[in-house]
Amino acid sequence: MKATIIGGAGRVGSNTAFALQMDGTLAEIVLVDVLREQAQGEALDLRHGAALAAPQRIRAGGCEDAAGSDLVIVTAGLRRKPDESRLELVNRNVALFRGILDDLRRVPLPESAILIVVANPVDVLTYLAATEGPFAPGRVIGTGTLLDTARLRSLVAEDLGVDATQVDALVLGEHGDSMVPIWSSAAVNGVPLRSFPGFDAAKQQALLEATRKSGAEVIRLKGGAGYSIALATREVVRALALDRRSVLPVSSLQAGAMGISGVALSLPTVLGARGIAPVLDIAASDEERDGLLNSARVLRDTLDNLNKT
Numbered sequence: 001m002k003a004t005i006i007g008g009a010g011r012v013g014s015n016t017a018f019a020l021q022m023d024g025t026l027a028e029i030v031l032v033d034v035l036r037e038q039a040q041g042e043a044l045d046l047r048h049g050a051a052l053a054a055p056q057r058i059r060a061g062g063c064e065d066a067a068g069s070d071l072v073i074v075t076a077g078l079r080r081k082p083d084e085s086r087l088e089l090v091n092r093n094v095a096l097f098r099g100i101l102d103d104l105r106r107v108p109l110p111e112s113a114i115l116i117v118v119a120n121p122v123d124v125l126t127y128l129a130a131t132e133g134p135f136a137p138g139r140v141i142g143t144g145t146l147l148d149t150a151r152l153r154s155l156v157a158e159d160l161g162v163d164a165t166q167v168d169a170l171v172l173g174e175h176g177d178s179m180v181p182i183w184s185s186a187a188v189n190g191v192p193l194r195s196f197p198g199f200d201a202a203k204q205q206a207l208l209e210a211t212r213k214s215g216a217e218v219i220r221l222k223g224g225a226g227y228s229i230a231l232a233t234r235e236v237v238r239a240l241a242l243d244r245r246s247v248l249p250v251s252s253l254q255a256g257a258m259g260i261s262g263v264a265l266s267l268p269t270v271l272g273a274r275g276i277a278p279v280l281d282i283a284a285s286d287e288e289r290d291g292l293l294n295s296a297r298v299l300r301d302t303l304d305n306l307n308k309t
């Protein structure tokens with residue numbers, strides 16, 4: 001399988017390339033970036049590790065080198081300028097992303113090719129790609145709240161002093177402030193979180209706040225997330241490349257599950273070789289359902305206000 005990472009010289013792109021190299025599930029990885037030399041350097045550095053990792057072909061290239069890719073991963077994004085509003089940044093990133101989609105329209109890709117959107121605002125960009133092409137809506141996946149879910153699981157595990165891989169707690173909705181934790185089904189290897197010794201409402205609130213602020217805290221300390229989002233993206237790639245039918249909280253164009261349609265946001269989604277199959281309608285409390293509808297409204301507002309600055 002061949003994957004192309006657009007934005008491959010950046011922090012998220014290069015970290016993702018490394019995570020995918022370590023995984024060994026792909027035969028070929030191409031790093032595309034406007035910083036051509038930086039991309040060449042990243043590819044060279046990764047290739048030097050080939051003897052110690054997996055026999056993959058890793059190289060830098062232009063968008064035309066995405067030809068024949070089974071997976072296209074977009075991590076290219078811009079950072080906020082001083083004094084810039086959130087919406088101005090959204091508009092600049094939307095323009096950049098549409099430019100990348102235009103470039104991809106000119107590249108021969110298999111009909112089965114899948115687009116993985118990592119760049120922010122991930123739900124907005126996922127919506128645009130799913131509604132504007134060139135990929136079929138069922139083959140456009142945003143990493144969405146997969147990272148928020150991983151963060152919450154890790155924070156719960158650290159707090160309770162248990163194995164993070166055994167903490168099962170979903171975050172759904174917008175990858176942003178209106179994200180919704182699904183506490184009603186949270187558990188540690190089958191033990192309901194609400195009955196776990198030492199867990200209470202105050203702790204729950206504190207852990208949610210810490211999850212919400214995690215992204216900003218990482219930006220403050222090191223400029224932005226890299227390793228954790230790379231591992232989240234690897235999880236999506238594994239599900240697709242190995243047809244694992246993994247249930248992951250990822251973003252896609254919604255068409256009615258949980259009463260939501262016409263926006264892209266994260267709901268539990270089965271991912272396999274053909275992409276999304278299907279999005280699950282799950283049991284949730286009234287508060288959680290309302291939270292998801294609120295996330296949908298927030299995202300609809302952003303879409304309605306695009307290019308109005």
Ligand SMILES: NC(=O)c1ccc[n+]([C@@H]2O[C@H](COP(=O)([O-])OP(=O)(O)OC[C@H]3O[C@@H](n4cnc5c(N)ncnc54)[C@H](O)[C@@H]3O)[C@@H](O)[C@H]2O)c1
Nearest residue numbers: 007009010011012033034076077118119120147224225229
């Ligand atoms: N979805 C998530 O959970 C999540 C987590 C972390 C970061 N992100 C997002 O990922 C994006 C990248 O973050 P980063 O820290 O890697 O930024 P970065 O600045 O390190 O990397 C971005 C890269 O994109 C490249 N680029 C810009 N325009 C391009 C184009 N038209 N074609 C090809 N490459 C282009 C830049 O040269 C740069 O190398 C941001 O939008 C960020 O918000 C998302």
